[in-house]
Amino acid sequence: MLTIPTIKELRHHLQKEKEAGKTIGFVPTMGYLHDGHISLVNKAKEETDVIVMSIFVNPLQFGPTEDLDKYPRDIERDKELARSAGVTYLFTPSVQEMYPKPMRTKVVVEQITEVLCGLSRPGHFDGVSTVVTKLFNIVQPDKAFFGQKDAQQVAVIEQMVEDMLMPVTIVSCPIYREADGLAMSSRNVYLSDEERSQALVLSQSLFVAKQMIDAGERDASCMIKKVRSIIEEAPLAVIDYAEMKKYPEMADVDQLVSNEKYVIALAVKFGQTRLIDNSWFQL
Ligand code: PAF
Numbered sequence: 001m002l003t004i005p006t007i008k009e010l011r012h013h014l015q016k017e018k019e020a021g022k023t024i025g026f027v028p029t030m031g032y033l034h035d036g037h038i039s040l041v042n043k044a045k046e047e048t049d050v051i052v053m054s055i056f057v058n059p060l061q062f063g064p065t066e067d068l069d070k071y072p073r074d075i076e077r078d079k080e081l082a083r084s085a086g087v088t089y090l091f092t093p094s095v096q097e098m099y100p101k102p103m104r105t106k107v108v109v110e111q112i113t114e115v116l117c118g119l120s121r122p123g124h125f126d127g128v129s130t131v132v133t134k135l136f137n138i139v140q141p142d143k144a145f146f147g148q149k150d151a152q153q154v155a156v157i158e159q160m161v162e163d164m165l166m167p168v169t170i171v172s173c174p175i176y177r178e179a180d181g182l183a184m185s186s187r188n189v190y191l192s193d194e195e196r197s198q199a200l201v202l203s204q205s206l207f208v209a210k211q212m213i214d215a216g217e218r219d220a221s222c223m224i225k226k227v228r229s230i231i232e233e234a235p236l237a238v239i240d241y242a243e244m245k246k247y248p249e250m251a252d253v254d255q256l257v258s259n260e261k262y263v264i265a266l267a268v269k270f271g272q273t274r275l276i277d278n279s280w281f282q283l
Pocket of ligand 1: 028056058128131150153
C-alpha cells in the first residue's frame with residue numbers, strides 16, 4: 001500500500017493503473033477506521049482491481065458547534081488497518097491540499113437534504129456533496145462504496161451522480177453492527193460505558209419496527225410512536241429525530257404501500273455524542 005498525501009502524485013499513479021486497464025474502486029472515509037469501513041474495502045475488492053481509500057476529516061461538513069476539532073484521529077492505526085484490508089492507495093490530503101484557497105463553488109443537492117440530518121445540521125450535506133465531487137474528480141473511480149448507515153448521504157450522493165452525469169457507479173453496502181447490535185461508527189469511541197449500553201435501544205427499536213412490518217403494520221406514525229417509546233426507555237437518550245421516510249426521495253410517509261422503499265432514520269444524542277442508525281424496508 002502506498003500512502004499519498006498529494007493530488008498530483010495520486011493522479012500520476014492512478015493514470016498508470018488506468019493505462020494498464022485496471023478498474024478503480026474508491027472508499028471515501030474520514031478515518032478512525034472500523035470494521036464497517038473494512039467491509040466497504042472488501043466489497044470494493046470483489047468488484048474492482050485497484051482500491052483507493054481517502055482519509056480526510058472534511059471541515060466543510062461540520063457546523064461551527066460540531067466535533068471537527070475532537071473528531072477521532074489515529075492515522076498510524078488507520079494505515080495498518082487499511083494495509084491489511086488490501087487498500088492499494090491511501091490518500092491522506094491535508095486541508096490545505098484539498099482547499100488551498102477559499103472555495104467559491106459548492107455542490108448543493110436540493111429537497112432530499114432539507115429533512116433529517118439536513119435540518120439538524122445546516123450545510124452538512126453541501127459540505128459532503130462538495131468534497132465528494134472533489135474526491136471523485138481526483139480519483140475518477142469506476143465505482144465508489146458508501147455505507148448504508150448514512151442512508152440520507154447515500155441518497156444525496158446517488159442523486160448528485162445522476163443529476164450531474166458523473167461517470168461513477170455508487171455501491172451502497174449494509175450497515176455493519178457490533179455483536180450486540182450497535183451500528184459501527186467512529187463516534188462510538190466517545191460513548192461512556194453507560195451511554196454505550198443505553199445506545200442499544202436504537203437497533204432494538206429498529207428491530208421491533210421490522211417485526212411490526214412483518215406482522216402487517218402499515219401505519220407509519222404507529223410504528224414511529226413505538227420506535228420513540230423504545231428509545232425513550234433509555235434515560236440518557238435525547239431524540240433529535242425518529243422518522244419514517246420514503247427512500248430515496250426522503251418524502252413523508254403516511255401508509256406503507258407495496259413496491260416502495262422506506263427508511264426509518266434515527267438520530268439520538270447520548271451525552272455529547274449524536275448517533276445515527278436506520279433500517280430500510282421494501283414491501
Ligand atoms: O461518510 C463519510 O465518512 C463522509 O461524509 C465522506 C463521504 C467521507 C465525505 O467526507
